[in-house]
Amino acid sequence: MLEVSSVTAGYGEFTALWDVNLVVNAGEAVAVVGPNGAGKTTLMRVISGLVRVRAGEVRLEGRSLGAEPAHGIVARGIAHVPEGRRIFPKLTVEENLKMGAFLPAARRRYAGTVARVYELFPVLAERRRQRAGTLSGGEQQMLAIGRALMSGPKLILLDEPSLGLAPVMVLRLFDLIRRVREEGYTILIVEQNVRQVLSLADRAYLLEVGRIRVEGRAADLADQDFVRQAYVGL
Amino acid sequence: MDPLLVAEAAINGILLGGVLALLALGLNLIFGVVDIVWIAYVELVMLGMYAVYWLVTLWAWPVVLAGMAAVGLVAILGILVHLLIIAPILSSPPVNQLLATGGLLFFLQSFATFLWATDHRSLRLALPILEVGGMFLSFARLLAFAVSLLAMLGLYLFLTRTYIGTAIRAVSQDREAIALMGVDARKVYIVTSGVGGAMAGLAAALLIIQYSVHPYFGAAFGPLTFMIVVLGGLGNMFGAVVGSLLMSEVISVGGIITSTEMAYVVAFVLFIVAMFVRPEGILSRRE
Numbered sequence: 001m002l003e004v005s006s007v008t009a010g011y012g013e014f015t016a017l018w019d020v021n022l023v024v025n026a027g028e029a030v031a032v033v034g035p036n037g038a039g040k041t042t043l044m045r046v047i048s049g050l051v052r053v054r055a056g057e058v059r060l061e062g063r064s065l066g067a068e069p070a071h072g073i074v075a076r077g078i079a080h081v082p083e084g085r086r087i088f089p090k091l092t093v094e095e096n097l098k099m100g101a102f103l104p105a106a107r108r109r110y111a112g113t114v115a116r117v118y119e120l121f122p123v124l125a126e127r128r129r130q131r132a133g134t135l136s137g138g139e140q141q142m143l144a145i146g147r148a149l150m151s152g153p154k155l156i157l158l159d160e161p162s163l164g165l166a167p168v169m170v171l172r173l174f175d176l177i178r179r180v181r182e183e184g185y186t187i188l189i190v191e192q193n194v195r196q197v198l199s200l201a202d203r204a205y206l207l208e209v210g211r212i213r214v215e216g217r218a219a220d221l222a223d224q225d226f227v228r229q230a231y232v233g234l
Numbered sequence: 235m236d237p238l239l240v241a242e243a244a245i246n247g248i249l250l251g252g253v254l255a256l257l258a259l260g261l262n263l264i265f266g267v268v269d270i271v272w273i274a275y276v277e278l279v280m281l282g283m284y285a286v287y288w289l290v291t292l293w294a295w296p297v298v299l300a301g302m303a304a305v306g307l308v309a310i311l312g313i314l315v316h317l318l319i320i321a322p323i324l325s326s327p328p329v330n331q332l333l334a335t336g337g338l339l340f341f342l343q344s345f346a347t348f349l350w351a352t353d354h355r356s357l358r359l360a361l362p363i364l365e366v367g368g369m370f371l372s373f374a375r376l377l378a379f380a381v382s383l384l385a386m387l388g389l390y391l392f393l394t395r396t397y398i399g400t401a402i403r404a405v406s407q408d409r410e411a412i413a414l415m416g417v418d419a420r421k422v423y424i425v426t427s428g429v430g431g432a433m434a435g436l437a438a439a440l441l442i443i444q445y446s447v448h449p450y451f452g453a454a455f456g457p458l459t460f461m462i463v464v465l466g467g468l469g470n471m472f473g474a475v476v477g478s479l480l481m482s483e484v485i486s487v488g489g490i491i492t493s494t495e496m497a498y499v500v501a502f503v504l505f506i507v508a509m510f511v512r513p514e515g516i517l518s519r520r521e
Binding site for chain 2: 048049050069070071072074075079080082086087088089090091095098099100102103106107147151
């Protein structure tokens with residue numbers, strides 16, 4: 001479904017990604033793991049059009065996303081749940097979800113999708129008239145994921161969903177992400193919580209200083225000695 | 235001091251506050267979304283007032299129709315200001331943005347002087363004065379206040395009940411995340427500038443029935459509008475309404491007790507004091 005081929009990208013003089021190749025097939029959950037500053041977030045931002053590629057290409061269902069601006073990429077079917085959640089704090093929970101369904105096609109399906117999102121995250125239904133900024137970190141993350149689902153995406157990009165959450169909340173959140181998976185969404189997820197994410201994903205890539213170092217089945221990756229020593233902490 | 239006169243001045247203050255609030259809200263909306271202060275905002279009002287004046291005196295349009303035309307014309311003008319002047323300098327340093335919109339102010343003032351000279355022009359409408367319990371209230375002011383309230387209600391519903399209105403509020407909270415929702419921020423800026431222009435056009439229609447227009451009309455209302463917006467807290471819509479009422483009360487009641495000039499002095503001194511005490515605006519919450 002998604003092909004990232006030989007992508008080099010960065011900010012100004014700085015190059016964050018070197019010749020990165022990555023594939024996500026329909027229905028798969030793919031993880032990208034790696035240390036801080038490896039370029040994981042840049043990779044997500046390249047796919048959603050917030051950072052332009054310097055060389056290489058990103059394709060969705062065989063068609064290049066090349067010149068598409070970020071707001072056009074949502075219409076093509078990619079929803080990005082950014083690092084740090086980035087919900088609109090002064091809008092209510094429901095208004096945040098409404099923004100997720102801004103595009104005309106999503107607007108027409110609003111009633112159905114919002115009911116499904118509330119079913120998936122009942123706490124959002126309870127707090128729907130509350131300002132999003134008053135939610136707890138975990139609830140804000142659920143809102144960010146729910147908001148992404150509102151556009152009716154083919155592919156969801158999750159960037160560090162467990163960042164800053166209490167350990168109990170992290171477990172709950174991964175359970176919820178599993179349920180989102182079971183709904184049939186294709187997921188590309190970036191995480192520092194390597195153990196959790198490898199148990200959720202089908203395949204995984206290890207990114208280090210802007211290059212893909214290892215790729216393979218998530219279970220195999222979790223078993224490799226250096227990954228275990230460096231990132232899983234077993 | 236006759237208490238009836240003070241009461242009359244207090245009511246007039248509220249009535250004036252309604253129209254000032256329109257201007258403060260329009261300026262604030264544009265600032266909150268586009269992050270640029272339109273120094274020349276009240277000059278658009280001046281042009282709107284001329285539009286009503288000429289439509290009525292040259293082509294004998296009914297005042298109401300001319301007023302509605304002014305709303306549309308100034309809305310288009312607002313969009314043009316954004317596309318021609320603001321859009322190219324969106325990422326420039328703030329001082330350049332101030333210079334550009336400040337330059338527009340002098341251009342519009344000079345342009346109006348060149349076309350229409352410095353004469354004070356008034357519609358000379360014979361609108362009635364109402365007597366209520368011994369107080370004399372101008373019908374034009376009551377009408378202007380009522381229309382302002384309706385417009386504010388309309389703006390509120392637009393910003394809270396529509397997708398594009400909600401996006402306008404969201405843009406000012408997170409410019410990048412809104413792109414991830416599929417919203418083209420450039421379009422939001424254009425809509426916002428049009429709405430801000432429409433507010434200026436409506437204020438123009440409501441002011442021309444009370445005041446005469448001249449090329450330097452903005453020199454009186456411009457600084458007052460900026461003061462109100464800063465007093466209420468930049469970007470704070472509720473603060474803009476409160477600031478408008480507060481300032482117009484000080485000017486109106488102060489004007490009765492002392493003199494109009496003194497009342498402006500008091501208003502500006504209050505503003506300076508408020509800025510020392512609460513530089514983020516009187517209604518700001520400490521975060």
